[in-house]
Amino acid sequence: MNINQTERDAVYKTIFSRRDVRAEFKSDPIPDDVLGRILKAAHHAPSVGFMQPWDFIVVKNQQTKEKIKHGFELAHAQSAAMFTDDKSQSYKKLKLEGILESPMGICVTCDRSRNGPIILGRTIKPEMDLYSTVCAIQNLWLAARAENIGIGWVSIVHDDVIKEALQIPDDINIVAYLCVGYVSHFNDQPDLEKHGWLARRPLESAIHFDSWNNHSDNK
């Protein structure tokens, strides 16, 4: 099946305009058929040994979201204390999640024992099941962007808070808690780039040829 140039351009447009959304969520509900399409895209990610170790817990209950938000606030205060004074002040000013503003959360998990102890392709690199789950998250993120829906990955919350809020068994791994919703707009740049937290690396600095030491910059 061939992808033509128009289709290719649409894929690049989606990739380059995808954002980690925090402040721009609207409360409009997401129709079930749209949610179904996004989750189907996630479910068609590559997975090691066709293990499909992921699950998706859709969170709409207000009390449940408030538990996650409270967990964020505690973890955020704990995190702010890890930075030096100057950086800590800047850190506290950043908007880093939209847990209550977005109409929906999606928790993405990894069942590391699914399909037994020996998984094709994971015999040498046991972390491959977690990586497969992240591939599903990126599929979900791009599918959402193609539906003009924003995603914000909240990583500043302890796994045990999410497990308790969503009654997730101990042996299931929490990979992500995503805020999901329509947005007022998608920003042109990532928030942290815009606010001068860190700059985007030049692409050339990330490319090497045949050896780590044979750098694009050296050519």
Place this chain on the structure above:
Amino acid sequence: MNINQTERDAVYKTIFSRRDVRAEFKSDPIPDDVLGRILKAAHHAPSVGFMQPWDFIVVKNQQTKEKIKHGFELAHAQSAAMFTDDKSQSYKKLKLEGILESPMGICVTCDRSRNGPIILGRTIKPEMDLYSTVCAIQNLWLAARAENIGIGWVSIVHDDVIKEALQIPDDINIVAYLCVGYVSHFNDQPDLEKHGWLARRPLESAIHFDSWNNHSDNK
């Protein structure tokens, strides 16, 4: 920036027709501008705290590829011995990589100490940098598919083999070795599904509502 329905359909077409390619590689070289577009897409993945911890080592040297292939053969034999007799026989018949048939490899790494020890968003979940790198891989994979280029992720090789072959420093983490090339065709189904290794889970079995125990199947 709005994504219209035609563009959205192109994104879904790309997601659903993406494959983990092993047997279908052609040796045709990949033009530099095409490679540049794919790597730019990878570089525009989300990253925790805008850390951009990834690097891409493009592998075209024949001797280097042969070192990786040799590493695969050793790890593959080691892996085959982990399965029960029946499963081991099936395993040995599967084609699991196209290291020498594809014109190019791309090793994707994660520099876990980039931008210092305290990274925004990684204060609570230290694995977030590895997950960011996997997001870059999935962007790369979909961009490649949009260019009608196949990707095959080879996880059956020890990291130290790749580090030695590509002279990668000890403190850099190997996340993936990808085979990259044009293909004779993209299969309709994943190889492992087609060969009956494992079945695709019904999507419904992966979806829960507000609680792990409130399953789509129970509704």
